[in-house]
Amino acid sequence: MARLADLVVSAVLLAGLYATMAYGLGLIYGVLRVVNLAHGGVIMAGAYVGWVLFDRFGVDPYLAIPVVLVLGFALGVAMYRVLIRRLPRGASGGPASLLLLFGVWLVLRNIAYLLFTGNDRSIRTAYSSSSLAIAGTHVPVTRLIVLAIGLVIAVGLHLLLHRTLVGRAIRAAAQNADSCTLVGIDVERIYRLTFGIGTALAGVAGVLLATVFSFNPASGSSELLKSFVVVVLGGLGSMSGVVLAALVVAAAEVFAVLILPSYLTSAVGFLLLVLVLVLRPGGLFGHRVLA
């Protein structure tokens, strides 16, 4: 029984992290129809920004989030202006944008190697190893905070998309870019904005990750894949679906340990990805907020 509670708690905590990782990827795909293959690289970069602020300037990683948001947004806008804008959209632009963004990822990794070497880093605060006893299990404080921030972001994003003018424009652009132009919405600006927000969210995910796991410049590929599973499972572009999907993925991974040798559990996420893509390319939770 205690074991079950243990597993449920770790699934929920993990889901918070997965959802945070996936928002940015989902938003960008939902609006621009571009799979941001640099997503993993941005997560890694966000982790390093958090680490530098903490290690050099003593800024608490959770307080560093606004800084990372701003930097991530700037990076996203710059990437959009310099690169994404020039790519062909739609089916034929698929491979091009995929490979281009993959190139961006490689560059980000290289910059991280040059600046920080290949050593593993992690952010260790005074409260890093403290934990609360909930339902008879130990819940690390950092993971709780990550979950809470993940939920805050979900709510914030929902409000942004549904209660603000910009949000409505973003949703409109996701549905039909051409008619947006007709009613006077600057679609380019909306795209730029969306790419900026998506990148900023990935950066925040990086900071959160850095407070829980260790990371190095090569980190990011499993984060990218997991984000993708979550986004696809949740229906590409659906934000509430993302939260539910994150829970499903996390639970599958955590509970797999009951039947599989733990070494093989790392394959569960990948297999899930393939299964979801093949069986339900439209996602498990049908309704789409954006598209």
Add this chain to the structure above:
Amino acid sequence: MHVAPPVNAMSYRSSRSCHLLLALVALGAVACKPKSKPGGERTEILIGGTLPLTGSEARIGGFYKEGYDLALDEINQAGGVEVGGKKLPIKLTVLDDTTNQDTAASLADKLINSDKVDFLLGTYSTALVQRQSTVAEQNKVPYLSGGGAATAIYQRGYKWIFGALAPVELLGTTLMTWIDEQQKAGKLPKPAKIAVLWENTSHGKDFRKGISDFVAKSGGGYEITVDESFELNGKDYSALLGKVKAAGTDIFLADAHLPDYITMHRQYVDAGLCHKVVSYGARGSEKAAIEALGKDNTEYVLSGTWWSPLLANTNPLAKKFVEAFKARYSGRTPEWFQALGYESVRALVEAIHQAGSLDREAVRAKLAGLKMESLVPGGTLDFPQDKGYQVQAPFVVQQNTPDGAPIIYPQSIATAAGIAPNPRCK
């Protein structure tokens, strides 16, 4: 988007691409012109090697390099090594294999067949050494590895590969021997339940074998209740640790490389785990780990290592090494990585000295028969043939305590008594 051009255009383009290809081949042929061999008199001894100076093992690759450099300085300042009646200096070329197997092998090939080095020093970490050493064997070049400890490297019947690190299997056995003493003294329950977590590499498999063989022979004193492997360079061990927690074991024995030790132990502490004996194999006393995990979280962790600076108390060569290292590297205390890097160079040079020539066959023979005084535990270094030319020096067991990491086993060189059960567990 590129659609098929009309046929005539395509044949035009295809023959163009062929010319391009031809030009490239010509370019390659020119660029690859064999270098002229160093003619006649030799003016230096060429030793080559690669280390992971970037990539996931970069930190440790750098440590080995420090050991190499120190040994080299000492030897060259003394005028070099006498070969054929003349003292020659040593030139060491160390390339960066980026912690990548293909690169490690390809660079070894380059060192042997293009740079024409006489001998090779091995890289660090089992997987890389395993791949790279086949190149040395193929080319019949003496290869001294100070960074590959798994028996799988040496049990392939190879002739040219020598290992300066004692097998990880012995590490498992040594830890268990100490644990057994504690159990006999009534400090640990009998039978004691053990969780064995091993990284899925040859390194980890050796560790597991050492422990499970000991347990099998113990006559019911121990029971392995968790026996799981994990992936090298993993991130999330919470599922694995959940299993350990559910099994309610007394003893926690893991084998991990430094980055994984840091990640795993952090999650271990987060999960509120505590065992009467905790060990991560060779990890525990590293400064980098203590900084990353916090000193109190690493207390009472047991580690079996190939060398410890505390050996300076009993071993004169170790003392000399520690002093020289501190003098060269602004007072830093060396860890076992630097010591084994240093000792690998010394062993190779000693064999060259004994052979009195740069003939690879002669040096190989001297390495095979080498028995030299050494800074390793036990005080002598040799490469027994029946163990595939792998050193069988004993391990030292250290335990992190509030006042440093004393050697607690073997008895003859212990600087403090080991503590069991772990006082941190309530």
Add this chain to the structure above:
Amino acid sequence: MTVPPLIPRGMARVFLAVCVVLAVLPALDLSLYTHNLLTRAYILIAAALAWNWMGGFVGQISFGHAAMFGVGGFVAARGMLDLHLPPQLCWLGGAVAAGVFALGAHPLLRLRGPYFSIATIGVGEASRVVFTYWEKFTGGATGLSLPIDADFQYQLYWWTLGVAAVVAAASVVIRRSSFGLRLLAIKADVEAAADVGISATLYQDLIFMLSGAVVGLCGGLSASYASFIEPSDTFGFERSIAFVLMAVIGGTGTALGPALGAAVFVLVDTSLLASYPELHLGLYGVLLINIMLFEPLGLLGLGQRVLRLARGPKPAPRRA
């Protein structure tokens, strides 16, 4: 209208000449290092060309070809170790096994564009984990060590050269055959292709199987080349990425561009990487970005553009 030959005569002559030059190259007192390097380059050239059949001709970017490389390699290694079959037979066995394994990816082929690419990452990574765990077959992390035979190692040069030459010829033939045109049609528009009776499923299955088999063959060659094969590295993501990089740098979709890409890759990997190991990722990244923005046909396209410029304003065929 006469049917054009699958390989134009001028091209065939140049091709043969290149092969002959390369085949007699070792007679010119090459250093053993260069000899081995070329052997490795031929393996990579064959693999990159085969990757391009799927990634370039059909436009389905696979990030998981390492899985086929690994399956082929391990089946070949097992054949040599356990059944003591001649290596050539083992390589073929590996190729067949890899082809069959690729056929197993049939359900994935319904996916297009980024969906397909991401699914291949999933398959690649899952096979890495599973094969590393599957100790009985792959030897687990210890891998399999093959007997060392220096003479055979030396002869591998001609075997790999032969494979690379055949694969290169096959690339040109496929690209210019009606089969190749159908692949291009699928790439341009699946639905339109279906309308004129081109079954995307059938053709993709076929080309993916062929591509997988050749990459599997390369896996076997590479196991023989290294006398060692170990799953976590053989199935690694880095390897899949290398195939993509080689093909894209050389020129995806062109018949022979990937060969050029593979040659450049080996050159960069061994000369540049040895002196500036900390820069190679970034270098590839910058190359990728620039290729995607300015010259989607890669170095081959760039070379052609330069040649055209050098020839002046003669009526040169425009890139479509």
